[in-house]
Amino acid sequence: MHLRTWAMASRAPFFVAVIIPSILGGAVACYDGSFDLPLFLFVILGTVLAHAGTNFMNDYFDWRSGADLDNRDRTPFSGGSPFLPGGTLRPGSVLWAGLGCFSLGLLVAVYLALRVGWPVLAIAGAGGFIGYFYTAPPLRLGYRGVGELATGLAMGPLTVIGVYYVMTGRFALEPVIASLPIGLLVAIILYVNEVPDYETDRRAGKRHLVVLLGKARAVRYLPVLFALVYASVVAGAALRIMPPWTLIALVTLPVSYNIVQVAARSYNDTPRYIPAQARTIAVHSITGILLTAGYLIPAFLN
Numbered sequence: 001m002h003l004r005t006w007a008m009a010s011r012a013p014f015f016v017a018v019i020i021p022s023i024l025g026g027a028v029a030c031y032d033g034s035f036d037l038p039l040f041l042f043v044i045l046g047t048v049l050a051h052a053g054t055n056f057m058n059d060y061f062d063w064r065s066g067a068d069l070d071n072r073d074r075t076p077f078s079g080g081s082p083f084l085p086g087g088t089l090r091p092g093s094v095l096w097a098g099l100g101c102f103s104l105g106l107l108v109a110v111y112l113a114l115r116v117g118w119p120v121l122a123i124a125g126a127g128g129f130i131g132y133f134y135t136a137p138p139l140r141l142g143y144r145g146v147g148e149l150a151t152g153l154a155m156g157p158l159t160v161i162g163v164y165y166v167m168t169g170r171f172a173l174e175p176v177i178a179s180l181p182i183g184l185l186v187a188i189i190l191y192v193n194e195v196p197d198y199e200t201d202r203r204a205g206k207r208h209l210v211v212l213l214g215k216a217r218a219v220r221y222l223p224v225l226f227a228l229v230y231a232s233v234v235a236g237a238a239l240r241i242m243p244p245w246t247l248i249a250l251v252t253l254p255v256s257y258n259i260v261q262v263a264a265r266s267y268n269d270t271p272r273y274i275p276a277q278a279r280t281i282a283v284h285s286i287t288g289i290l291l292t293a294g295y296l297i298p299a300f301l302n
Contacts, residue, residue, distance in 0.1 A: 009059065009083045009094065010052040010101075016281075017155050017189070018047040020288035021182045025163025027295035028175045031243065034168040039115065043163050046108035046124065049101045054131030056098030058142075059084055060091060061135035065143075065204050075270060077277040078193035102128060116166050123162040130154040143206045148187040156183015177241045180232040181249065181291065185284040188225050192263065192280045195219065196270045219263045226256040229287070246294030252283045259283065 026040050063084040074082065083089040109124035130150045133139040141150045160179035165171060194201065194210040195218060202211050210218040233249050236242035259276045266272035 005083065005088060006097070009056070009081055009089060009097075011055045011081075012052075014055075014281075015048050015051055016285055017186055018051045018159055019044060020285055020292075021155055021159040021179065021186075022047050022163050024178060024182060024288055024292050024295075025160040025175055026167060027292040027299075028160065028178050029164050029167030031295040031299045032168060032172070032174070036167060039112065039166050040163070042108055042112060043166050046105050046112065047127075047159060049105035049108065050124070050128055050131055053098045053101030053105060053128075054134065055081075056094050056101060057132055058135045060094045060098060061137070061140075062204075063091060063094075065135075065206075075193075075196055075274050075277060077274070077281065078196050102132065112166055116169050119165060119171075120162065123158055123165065127154045127158045127162070130158075142208060145207050145209060145212055147208050148190050151190050152183040152187030155186040156180065174241055177232070177236045177239075178246070178291065178295075180236075181229045182284070182288050184225065184229045184232065185280075185287060188222070188229070189280050189284055191218070191225065192222070192259070192277055195263070195267050196273060196277075215267045219260075219267045222260045222263055226253075226260065229256070233291070243294055243298045245297050246291050248294055249287045249290040251290060252287045255279055255283050255286075 022040075022044050026035060026043075029035055059081040062081075084091060084094060105124070105128065109121055112124075113120040130141065131154065134142045134147060134150065141147050157176055157179040160175045160182065161171065164175040191209060194208050195215055198210055198215050201208065213221070230250055230253055233242070233246060237244050237247050259279050262276040262279070263273065266276065
């Protein structure tokens with residue numbers, strides 16, 4: 001019972017947000033002729049631990065700020081964790097769980113740094129910094145209008161570049177460009193999920209983009225954000241930085257269009273808005289898988 005509770009509190013189903021960019025980084029490295037399965041599995045372990053630590057810390061500091069205490073529009077994808085407001089878990093235990101996950105993630109990063117180079121620690125440190133200070137004072141990035149950008153950076157470029165470096169021992173432009181669609185989609189997930197939390201977050205002092213823009217204006221910007229995702233894929237392929245096969249990621253474009261439609265007509269009706277949240281997560285995962293396939297197909301053909 002306790003193990004199940006802690007797994008749910010860690011938001012384990014959402015670890016896909018770091019697993020997808022990790023797999024993409026490995027695929028780009030494979031396309032460039034370098035891949036080490038044991039090291040890759042260690043990277044996956046490290047990113048999952050960092051993500052779990054981030055989730056625990058976010059729940060703890062959001063509980064302290066009161067952001068999750070009176071949220072009546074909680075959905076399966078937003079509204080914060082019910083475990084602290086409901087008294088299922090103790091705040092101190094959640095805090096220590098977060099610190100423990102970050103500590104274990106740091107050990108993984110040190111091991112990888114010893115194997116392939118110290119830049120791994122700089123990349124992991126940047127990701128951990130964003131994860132911890134997303135809600136932790138004094139920075140509280142998620143409260144200051146930069147949370148979406150910071151999250152997209154951590155779960156997009158930093159992760160893809162980090163995995164690529166572990167696999168190849170070098171930096172390159174290609175993983176940076178390949179990471180842009182995934183980073184943008186992670187930021188869009190957060191952006192879409194903030195809409196039902198608008199009132200609660202505003203009262204708690206959160207000044208993320210949806211609070212700053214207002215719900216109606218925020219959903220009007222969704223087409224622009226999705227357009228940037230697909231434009232980055234087309235540009236990467238057109239400039240021959242990414243293989244032409246990565247254009248198969250455009251298959252998810254109709255689903256993104258549907259998300260925009262659902263959000264536009266349902267942003268004030270949480271039950272009807274939930275499909276937009278679910279489909280945004282699906283678009284992130286499927287797009288990431290298709291981009292990965294776009295690298296692996298030519299790698300294996302060659």
